[in-house]
Amino acid sequence: MTDTSREARADALLDVVQEESHRRLKIFLGAAPGVGKTYAMLSAARELKRQGVDVVIGLVETHGRTETAALIEGLEVLPRLTLSYQGREFTEFDVDAALARRPDIVLVDELAHRNVPGSRHERRWQDIAELLEAGIEVYTALNVQHLESLNDQVRRITGITVRETVPDAFLDRARDIVLVDLPPRELIERLRQGKVYVPETAAAALNAFFSPTNLGALRELAVDTVAGHVDSDLREHMLARGGKMPVRRRVMAAIDGHAQSEYLVRVARRIAERRGAPWTVVFVDTGATLDDARRERIDTAMRLARRLGGDAMVLRGHAIADELLVHADREGVGQIILGRTRERLIARMLGRSLTQQLLRRGAHLELTIIATPAERLRARRRLRLMPMYGRRDEYIFATVVTVVAIGLSFIADRYLSVANLALIFLTAVMIVAVRTRMVVAVYTATLCFLGYNFFFAPPRYTLAIANSDDVLAVTLFFAAALICSRLATRLASQVESLRAAHDYSHALLTLGQRLSASTDADGIRSVGATALARGLRCEAAILARDVEHRLQIAASSSRALTLTTQDLAAAEWSEQHAEPAGRFTDTLNAARCWMLPLGTEDHHLGVAALRFENGVSPDIERRSLALAMVQDIGQALERARLASELEGARVQGETERLRNALLSSVSHDLRSPLASMIGSAGTLSNYWEQLPIDERKELLEAILGEGQRLDRYIQNLLDMTRLGHGTLKLNRDWTDSAEIVASAITRVRKLFPELRVDSTLPDETVLLFVHPALIEQALFNILENAARFSPPGEPVRVVVRVAGDRLFIDVIDRGPGIPEEERARIFDMFYSVARGDRAPQGTGLGLAICRGMIGAHGGSVEALPGDGVGTTIRISLPLPSPP
Numbered sequence: 001m002t003d004t005s006r007e008a009r010a011d012a013l014l015d016v017v018q019e020e021s022h023r024r025l026k027i028f029l030g031a032a033p034g035v036g037k038t039y040a041m042l043s044a045a046r047e048l049k050r051q052g053v054d055v056v057i058g059l060v061e062t063h064g065r066t067e068t069a070a071l072i073e074g075l076e077v078l079p080r081l082t083l084s085y086q087g088r089e090f091t092e093f094d095v096d097a098a099l100a101r102r103p104d105i106v107l108v109d110e111l112a113h114r115n116v117p118g119s120r121h122e123r124r125w126q127d128i129a130e131l132l133e134a135g136i137e138v139y140t141a142l143n144v145q146h147l148e149s150l151n152d153q154v155r156r157i158t159g160i161t162v163r164e165t166v167p168d169a170f171l172d173r174a175r176d177i178v179l180v181d182l183p184p185r186e187l188i189e190r191l192r193q194g195k196v197y198v199p200e201t202a203a204a205a206l207n208a209f210f211s212p213t214n215l216g217a218l219r220e221l222a223v224d225t226v227a228g229h230v231d232s233d234l235r236e237h238m239l240a241r242g243g244k245m246p247v248r249r250r251v252m253a254a255i256d257g258h259a260q261s262e263y264l265v266r267v268a269r270r271i272a273e274r275r276g277a278p279w280t281v282v283f284v285d286t287g288a289t290l291d292d293a294r295r296e297r298i299d300t301a302m303r304l305a306r307r308l309g310g311d312a313m314v315l316r317g318h319a320i321a322d323e324l325l326v327h328a329d330r331e332g333v334g335q336i337i338l339g340r341t342r343e344r345l346i347a348r349m350l351g352r353s354l355t356q357q358l359l360r361r362g363a364h365l366e367l368t369i370i371a372t373p374a375e376r377l378r379a380r381r382r383l384r385l386m387p388m389y390g391r392r393d394e395y396i397f398a399t400v401v402t403v404v405a406i407g408l409s410f411i412a413d414r415y416l417s418v419a420n421l422a423l424i425f426l427t428a429v430m431i432v433a434v435r436t437r438m439v440v441a442v443y444t445a446t447l448c449f450l451g452y453n454f455f456f457a458p459p460r461y462t463l464a465i466a467n468s469d470d471v472l473a474v475t476l477f478f479a480a481a482l483i484c485s486r487l488a489t490r491l492a493s494q495v496e497s498l499r500a501a502h503d504y505s506h507a508l509l510t511l512g513q514r515l516s517a518s519t520d521a522d523g524i525r526s527v528g529a530t531a532l533a534r535g536l537r538c539e540a541a542i543l544a545r546d547v548e549h550r551l552q553i554a555a556s557s558s559r560a561l562t563l564t565t566q567d568l569a570a571a572e573w574s575e576q577h578a579e580p581a582g583r584f585t586d587t588l589n590a591a592r593c594w595m596l597p598l599g600t601e602d603h604h605l606g607v608a609a610l611r612f613e614n615g616v617s618p619d620i621e622r623r624s625l626a627l628a629m630v631q632d633i634g635q636a637l638e639r640a641r642l643a644s645e646l647e648g649a650r651v652q653g654e655t656e657r658l659r660n661a662l663l664s665s666v667s668h669d670l671r672s673p674l675a676s677m678i679g680s681a682g683t684l685s686n687y688w689e690q691l692p693i694d695e696r697k698e699l700l701e702a703i704l705g706e707g708q709r710l711d712r713y714i715q716n717l718l719d720m721t722r723l724g725h726g727t728l729k730l731n732r733d734w735t736d737s738a739e740i741v742a743s744a745i746t747r748v749r750k751l752f753p754e755l756r757v758d759s760t761l762p763d764e765t766v767l768l769f770v771h772p773a774l775i776e777q778a779l780f781n782i783l784e785n786a787a788r789f790s791p792p793g794e795p796v797r798v799v800v801r802v803a804g805d806r807l808f809i810d811v812i813d814r815g816p817g818i819p820e821e822e823r824a825r826i827f828d829m830f831y832s833v834a835r836g837d838r839a840p841q842g843t844g845l846g847l848a849i850c851r852g853m854i855g856a857h858g859g860s861v862e863a864l865p866g867d868g869v870g871t872t873i874r875i876s877l878p879l880p881s882p883p
Contacts, residue, residue: 024137031218035182037141042071054104059093070858073880112146112164144222184215213523251279253337257294260339261301281305321357335366394436398444507535515636525555528633533557544606566591571607598634605637673706737766744779756795778850786813809875
């Protein structure tokens with residue numbers, strides 16, 4: 001091991017030790033709001049609390065989510081700091097309170113938050129930095145769009161500029177980054193259910209930020225961010241152990257200070273961005289004297305690299321290739337980008353050029369050689385000057401080959417006694433013919449004939465032809481030139497055809513992969529417009545009907561693409577008749593765009609608009625590719641339409657099922673008590689004088705009982721409606737759990753006087769911070785359900801116990817029980833079990849309401865088997881810290 005490697009390993013080990021002692025930050029990173037970052041952070045805090053760790057909440061935003069708020073119960077919450085700004089009161093995280101309390105871990109939500117003017121720090125991450133410097137460990141949450149380096153990418157993806165950002169350097173202070181992920185479909189469903197924003201805000205968010213394509217792109221950014229952090233940690237630990245990076249993702253551009261340096265920096269940035277990899281620009285200082293202009297170009301390139309988000313560094317050593325390879329192994333570089341190196345001819349011939357050394361020794365590296373725009377411009381200029389007659393270097397090559405053939409013929413004529421020297425010249429013609437154009441091959445045949453005739457054909461040193469065999473030689477020269485040139489031209493055309501076929505299949509394959517990842521019509525249109533523009537090298541747009549049924553641009557590859565009146569008319573005709581129209585067709589060809597329909601005459605799915613540069617008609621290959629790509633986009637839109645219709649049919653069927661269940665329930669549970677009440681009231685009205693007092697009392701009690709039953713049913717309907725619309729209000733208060741149980745049992749005994757209820761309560765008082773009436777109603781519904789089906793004489797047992805930080809209330813009956821496969825479904829609306837704990841007159845609403853009420857308090861309800869017979873319904877509620 002060299003001294004340099006030992007020093008690097010020692011420095012890396014020291015850095016790891018220091019960082020482990022200073023890193024006290026854990027970040028819960030998400031791709032978008034609503035994925036559950038705060039929930040995951042609070043869950044981790046509760047687990048640490050159970051392990052005896054001193055955890056407090058500095059600031060947590062629940063945004064009205066009951067399941068998140070339930071996790072706060074039982075954790076110490078620091079008071080917030082109240083500040084006045086522009087006549088209004090605001091609350092912020094109190095840094096001094098956290099420093100005075102000095103817990104092991106403090107939870108501070110929303111890392112990117114901007115504090116109210118007048119706070120100690122402008123940003124919340126600065127508050128957290130102060131806690132970290134004081135030695136307090138911090139748990140926090142962050143969305144990936146708030147990272148400063150990703151600000152421009154997020155703006156391109158979503159069209160929204162994020163104002164609250166966090167420096168990427170602060171992310172490097174994190175000891176752990178936890179990726180909290182949620183598939184786009186589930187996140188959108190949470191948004192629609194009002195679990196992320198209020199309904200008014202949720203509708204706007206669905207139309208703007210929360211589209212499947214946006215969420216998919218943000219998920220990719222979040223994964224790449226975490227992967228970059230893993231790379232950084234892995235590199236540090238591997239260096240500390242003296243090993244090499246096993247995972248190579250980094251891109252490195254090597255510059256030399258010449259004119260192409262800035263161009264290489266920009267190319268490296270684009271390549272790294274496409275690969276989603278970190279990148280570095282390096283210059284190897286070998287100690288050679290640099291002029292001022294070259295040093296200035298190096299400094300400019302380094303500044304450009306840092307401005308574009310890359311790293312820039314200077315390596316020092318006497319061998320450029322050695323330094324590049326050592327740095328690549330140390331930093332996990334997988335791709336090295338170079339400009340065309342300027343070695344001397346002798347170095348290239350000896351295989352000692354920089355490019356050849358890297359190719360020979362860097363077997364694990366991907367080497368990319370970039371030609372500068374100036375060099376490509378010179379090459380194109382040479383091609384324009386000699387498109388048909390060959391380049392100058394080809395004529396030089398032909399002349400050199402002819403001279404070599406003449407020299408070999410002199411040697412063969414004097415020392416080898418070759419019978420027919422024309423074969424040497426014929427070979428020279430074939431060599432040139434297979435490497436150059438036909439005109440150059442004919443030029444070579446002419447030179448070879450003149451050289452052969454002048455130097456070797458009798459009479460020598462004249463151009464006279466004395467032998468008929470020489471005429472045959474001339475003919476063979478030209479025939480070989482034409483035949484070989486023809487074969488070379490055909491081979492070149494086949495290569496070009498294969499390249500075109502590859503581009504065709506690659507464009508279709510890329511489009512198919514991206515379409516398969518798009519789940520909605522908007523995403524398909526966006527992907528389709530981009531793929532059409534790239535594959536056909538044109539401006540492309542996808543037109544669709546808006547809410548007013550007008551054909552408008554739904555997705556475009558360029559914001560500069562606008563449609564004229566002729567374009568829109570051609571698009572209307574193309575969609576209506578399912579035929580191409582506009583430019584390059586016989587229909588409305590005054591339009592600037594070529595319009596291709598995406599649907600059929602039965603299903604109009606939109607139109608693809610293609611505008612080619614300068615109105616130049618595309619060739620047959622591009623036309624074929626355009627039709628194939630448009631067909632794939634149309635099929636994807638048709639698939640999305642069918643999926644939407646299927647989902648609509650499913651929702652409609654579920655709605656119809658619930659409607660029928662509701663009508664059936666209402667018709668039975670309203671008419672039955674009403675019929676009994678009307679009958680009893682009619683008897684009393686007609687036969688009041690004739691009826692004895694006992695019978696009158698019995699009829700009045702029947703009317704009262706049926707009225708109460710009807711009132712309970714209507715109340716259940718109202719409660720279920722409020723739960724479904726999220727309008728059930730929780731007026732929490734501290735209540736003894738025993739009082740709730742006793743009150744529910746008393747209500748049940750009034751309804752079922754002969755029912756025996758046995759209760760088992762904890763020895764000590766157990767306080768709940770709940771809405772007492774709702775918990776009592778939920779327990780009453782369960783007790784009523786058990787009482788209606790319990791066998792006569794069998795008691796219903798209520799067992800209340802505490803386990804950990806939760807209170808369990810078990811209602812146990814001795815009925816026939818509920819089948820295992822139906823226990824989860826008994827909490828669905830209007831679902832009744834044919835046998836078990838549901839009485840025949842049940843509405844199917846009681847247990848559904850019970851689950852909603854308990855769930856609103858952060859609890860749960862489940863059905864369990866009884867003690868050999870019957871059923872146990874268990875209520876679980878969180879236990880907060882007592883006041």
